[in-house]
Amino acid sequence: MFYNAPMRLLTQIEKQRVCDLLTSLVGINSVVISPEQANHDRAEERMADFLNDHLHKMGMTVELREVYPGRPNLIAHWPGQGGNRSMMLESHMDTVSTEGMTVAPFAAQILNGRMYGRGTCDTKGSTAAFLTALAIAAESGQLPNDKLYYVGTVSEETGCLGAAELVKSGFRTEAAIVGEPTGCRVVTAHKGPLWMEIETRGKACHASVPDEGVNAIEMMSRIVAFVHGPWKEYLQGRRHPMLGASTMAVTMIDGGMMVNIIPASCKASLDGRLIPALSAKETVNDFQRMLAAYLGDDTDFVVTKIESNPPLDCPSDAPLTGRLLELCGRANGQNRPEGVHYFADSGAFYQAGIRTVLFGPGNIAQAHKADEYIEVNQLFQATEIILNLLTEHAGKPILCNAE
Known part of the structure; x- marks a missing residue:
């Protein structure tokens, strides 16, 4: 167990790195109002193209699987990395409309410790945290001995169609962390x-x-x-x-x-x-x-x-869940699983047999709001939690019941 181990915190350079990545992500208009509009505007494709380039620079192999014309799911992993166990970090690439916003939707302006813009909270903050943690762990040679995937899905805001199509195609991992604004808490159940x-x-x-x-x-x-x-x-x-x-x-x-x-x-x-x-x-x-x-x-x-859409009800004693709860307890004292009333891509994954939890920075109360924002300190904390999840198991599997 790692209950008493000190957390590996981000350096100032690493904090700037995750902020810069989130700024770039927010600057991409990936608004999806309806499937018809999305098919025409190819909004999610812009996100997929950016992530494709970013992940390739991290040394990952990227596959784009088109769900609808111009609307691809993205699947990335390091070739040859990992053992027999597999897990994914997942976040959706679409955002809701910018209509009625009281802040510049794509400017990613930071004021009083908050970054404002469409998608900062739901859920590009999770994307930035996940990818920054993966990159830092890989650069330091501290990846765990699990086959790691990053997955970006389309159409979460219009029915989780991308996640449903992904599992329909046969894609599976043993466990998954789905990025949603949970306030850096571990959510194991939703309706x-x-x-x-x-x-x-x-x-x-x-x-x-x-x-x-x-x-x-x-x-x-x-x-x-x-x-x-x-x-x-x-x-x-x-x-x-x-x-x-x-x-x-x-x-x-x-x-x-x-x-x-x-x-x-x-x-x-x-x-x-x-x-x-x-x-x-x-x-x-x-x-x-x-x-x-x-x-x-x-x-x-x-x-x-x-x-x-399917619900989520992941056992709290699943290996990944236990390790994430342990890290959250050390980072913010929140070491108990929680349930939420909203739903996400997690339901489709859990229904397909993937042990799935929700986790990410931000407050769900800010999702879809006219002044959407994320607390920058939560962005840092989420990155640190995922980074420690990876580096504390460097060369070892996360998905193992025995310590």
Whole structure:
């Protein structure tokens, strides 16, 4: 164990190095608003091209795997490095829109110990920390005896499609650290999103004679009552020790044509967040069955769209998890695994059998915000934690249960 070992801290030159890299990453417009826009703008390709060049200079072999035209996942490793065990450091290359930002989105300006700009927090800060730590460890000849990969994915902000395609193609490692703004804490669990669209179908008529029609909006109001009544109670029946209960909320409603017409159709969107014990398929089946029983024969409804992403529930005693928790304990006192309510690429990796945790600098409260920023000291701390994870196992495997 390494509980009492002093942390290897960054030098001033190394601190400047990680700041310079993050400045370069933030300066690349990799905004993805929709898959259609991304296919046209090739925003993620700009990030992939920069990272390709940067990783080649680090001596890594880089493979670009196109997920959609102009939108490649990136996989890098050192040829011939590592033994039989493998792990990846992963972060997504896309960011959300810059619309409404109150700071220059691509300037990476540092003020009062914070670097501002789109992606500083989510999640180019993690990318800079991971790559700087890898580079320093490699240059000093202190890499562990695990086959190390850096992976950059596309389309995390629009459904984690890049990660899903990566595992679909057969890519696997034994363990993974997914870069997200966890405040330099180790996250081992998150919920899985479940999105549904539901439509009620009535009969239109003139609003002056409402009894001659069937009001689809009134039907939908009964579904809203179900979601916030019996269905909420049902979801509360199963809980996760870190995540609590699953949730579901009605987030959009669209109904009616004109003020003087009884609406024949009403549509609603539902956002569910499921604990790992609940599968999306079984939850949808239970929802439809219970809703039909609640409504009886009076309401005609149909679920028109279902989308979901997998949750994360990695054992806290997995080798990589234990070592990362140990280092976080030494660096910031946070040596207990945590759960979060948002989701990330981690779900796809964990579902594929990869022992996965979330870790990175930044506060999730700043992700997607108009004044997005990262605390520079957290950027340094994340780099130090990953660097120590690598160098303290120089020539030895990280992924080994025996010390």
